[in-house]
Amino acid sequence: MYIQLVVTGLALGSMYGLVALGYHITWATSRTMNFSQGQTVMAGAVVAYALFVGLRWPFPLALLATLVVLAALGVLIQRVAVQPFFRVASPVWLLSTIACGIIAENAAMLTFGKDARAFPSPLAERPILVGGAGFYPQELLVPVVGLTLMGLVQLFYHRTRYGKQLKAVAWNPEAAGLMGIHIPRAVMTAYALSALLAGVAGVLLAPILNVASTMGTIIGLKAFAVAIIGGLTSAPGIVLAGLGYGLIESFVAGYISTGAREIVGFTLVIAVLIVRPWGLLGQRPARRV
Secondary structure (H helix, E strand, O other): OOOHHHHHHHHHHHHHHHHHHHHHHHHHOOOOOOOOHHHHHHHHHHHHHHHHOOOOHHHHHHHHHHHHHHHHHHHHHHHHHHHHHHHHOOHHOOOOOOHHHHHHHHHHHHHHHOOOEOOOOOOOOOEEEEEOOOOOOOHHHHHHHHHHHHHHHHHHHOOOHHHHHHHHHHHOHHHHHHHHOHHHHHHHHHHHHHHHHHHHHHHHEEEEHOOOOOOHHHHHHHHHHHHHHHHOOOHHHHHHHHHHHHHHHHHHHHOOOOHHHHHHHHHHHHHHHOOOOOOOOOOOOOOOO
């Protein structure tokens, strides 16, 4: 049972971290976030299901098309729900992105239906048995892909010229503009990348959790909790917080109850906010004198 809980915890934790990294990307670029990130996870699963199962596209083609659609969705949210308020430094983007998530969830419910549907995958058919415990190969694939993508995102931001430009926009937009960086395009790119990561999480989780119009709501909340715990300004902190959160949730559900995992998880968020409001590895905001 111990091995099963560890595998499940790492699978969920890596997905929480991957979705939370989307919050970090948009925050690090524009000091804004897409609070419909959870519904973006759902959109990735629903689009992939529609193409792969509904239209019977080959999975690689369905996956590629899904990622393109999700990146376009991120751009749309940025243009419609964020950019008009970002220009005038208004925090209304918070409510407008939440509204986008509600719209997306209800649109999926109307077109996709309320019932959850199984996403076929050869990696979720036969469990691997180890010492009387069983887990699916899909659960092993999730953390491998998730951690790989997290590493690639970090390389992009720290090792590429354009990635460094995206970070410069958040620190000093005026100076970045004077240096020739196209700020609206940089913010748009961050939202596209954030939505793409959420879409990948949706596709990876679909064979494990099944596809439903409401599947992304709690994932988005937990991912935001992970971002707060790790520190919105710290990608490594978010990765560690995601894995830790997933493991804690898995062991609480395994040894106590599934209902207790939500209590423990969100109590942990409150505790971190009390002790370190800027997160475990986040940067402490400077005080103005």
